[in-house]
Amino acid sequence: MSEHGCDICGGLGYTVRRTESGELVSSTCKCEIIRQNRIRMERSGLAGLLDNCTFEAFQTREYWQQAAKQAAEKYLTDWKGKWFFIGGSPGTGKTHLCTAICAKLMDGGIPVRYVQWRGDIPAIKAKVNDAEAYTEAMHPLKTVRALYIDDFLKGSVTDADKNIAFDLLNARYIDPDAITIISTELTIDRILSWDEAIGSRINQRARDYMLNIGKKQNWRLK
Template sequence: MDILEAVLKNTLNMESFSDLPPRLSDEESERMKADAFNDTEGNLNEDDGYSCSICKNRGIIMKVKQTRSGNWTNVACDCECMKIRHTIRMMQRSGLKNIIRDYTFSKFIATEDWQITLKEAAKTYSLEKKGWFFIGGQSGAGKTHLCTAICREFLLEGMPVKYMLWRDEAPKIKAAVNDAALYSAWMDPLKKVKVLYIDDLFKTGRGSEDSQKPTAADVNIAFEILNFRYNNPDLLTIISSECTVNDIINIDEAIGGRIFERAKAFSLKPDRSKNFRLKGVTEL
């Protein structure tokens, strides 16, 4: 015993066994384990650019819970940031790569008056967080960039954002129309999420007169989503479309009326000089 005490005194710098810390309870032991795990750094931010101070980019938080038998154990729980990361991944898969780094207001170059107007309106909306926001018309004018920049600001504040690329999501919903459970599973999140971004609304092809020609099913889906959100004004809705205001109204006046009553709306007339994707093209 004298040898053991001497070793402990030397190792722990204690005068006697009475100075040893008391044995930890099971709860205390599990909390120490949880704290040690929660203090470690993860690397999810390397994939999506989003940094979370709560889980330190692990995506998981360890919590201590007591079982029915009275024992204490650690349980792994998803961090709230995983919902945000899911939205970011959806937007990345749609072609919006590195949205946290690339689709910012500072990277939207505004030199023309119309660009300055759009940018300032988008920035104001991202700060005020009221009503809806709509940009329609000319392709390549930066509509998606600005709408995504708004979503980026909301995501960085921890707000739940759902991204709907119309041409990808609408066909899936239409295919599920005869399956009530699956249909609701697709529609309910779109109707009820705090922030919904519909990208390329009614992007379904062109008619003979070079106008968007959505089907009756497309119109029904859009009306169901937007009417629900119209009747719940605390829900924020962002819409980009190649359709102008007049196009939307001609497609369905009830949908157009709801959008343009709620939204800060901008409509760009067809003008290829506004298509930044064509800048630098040399005709020979």
């Protein structure tokens, strides 16, 4: 690290290179991507979790906790173009592991966004009758390299939720570079029975990293 904060760009936030034709081309530096990630996480309310929800802090007293952690760590060695899905009861560490994954991706310079289904999606649903506003709200979620959807389909689920879920996940499904991380209290079988088109897309892109924890003890209460 240089005295300016970044050994690559010297704190500018971008780098400049000259092409073979002599044209100068600038690109965003990894340090700027990490800074923007932090800003997005702070605005989303996830920033506090990034410091506490690490792999080192994840409890592994039980076999299923060890297996879940190992799967999440393995995902980080094989994440390109793949999704990560974890379904299970409240308190089984879903958000903790997904946040730890996001932190590692961010440290690697991958742009990450966080959306809390029950907290953030209602505002988008309110815009469905305004095509321009709806498109503007959905575009960042559809196009960011890595998207973490927390508590997917939590609460009362309507046809509007189904439409938004399909619109969002289908856009990311057809993008081979899109990384989608999903935590939910539902199993993939429940999602498939609710909507096969949505469930099958999740199942196909996350099939190598599909965790269904089931009803385990809530270790938040310990």
